[in-house]
Amino acid sequence: MWPLKARVTKNRVKLLVASIWLASVPMASVQAAFAKAKPFSYGEEVVYLCTEWWPSVVAETAHEICMVLIIYCLPLSALLSAYFSIGRKLWGRKPPGNPDKQRDKIYSHKKKKVIKMLIVVVLMFTVCWLPLQVFNLIETFSPYMFDDPDRQNTLRKVNACVLWLAMSNSFMNPIIYTFLNDTFRFVAPQARE
Known part of the structure; x- marks a missing residue:
């Protein structure tokens, strides 16, 4: 959003990474x-x-609610806030110089494509992580579901699937960036002769 503003220093990045690990x-x-x-x-x-x-149902419930807030709601709020700010700033921006229909049309198309990419990234995070959070909450608030041994096998498979879906979000972002951003392209190394 501010290309001329000073970048984050290496020391701040190190401090941020250390804080994330400590938390x-x-x-x-x-x-x-x-x-x-x-x-x-x-x-x-x-x-x-x-x-x-868990020593009590209250402790287990409190832990699960905290985990949903920290692992899902907090990152989703940060993504929404950051990408909304970027999208709003980008949407209001006009190309510099005198109006030129062809250039303005290309600029508008690129702007829409970037905003679309931001929306897709947020939607993918939401779609990938929500089933796991819902499954964990259902498991916490309805533990009797696991009493039936026949149902346990099905629930284990569902748990594996929602875990896989949540973890798959990590590899989806580079794919989204590649296909929805013209300036973010993989360039194969040239073969040496």
Whole structure:
């Protein structure tokens, strides 16, 4: 948005990355503290159930709500805020110099394409991460769903699918940038003769 403004320094980037890691460690250690594998009799077999064993339903519910807010709502709010600001600034911008119909038409087309790309990035984050958050909330508020052994297999498959979908968001952004931005293109290295 401000190409002539001073860039973020390396020290600030290092501080930001360190802060992210320092905030992530306590969040992950909560799960490490409460995740255990416990043996259960299942017919004539002993099966181990590896899950989080919380001291109370209130603690589990509070943790899950905090995780949804921190992992989903906070990043989505940041994306929406940043991309809305960029889109609004870009939409109001006019090309410099005297009006030229052909140049203005090309500029308008490129501007719309960039705004479309921003919208697609936000939508992909929303679509990829929402099913996992909904599944986790349903699991927290309806633990009886896992009581039926036949339903457990289906729910495990659903859990694997929503996890895969959430993680797939990481590789989608470069693809979106490549196809929706003319200036972001992969250039194959030239073969040496």
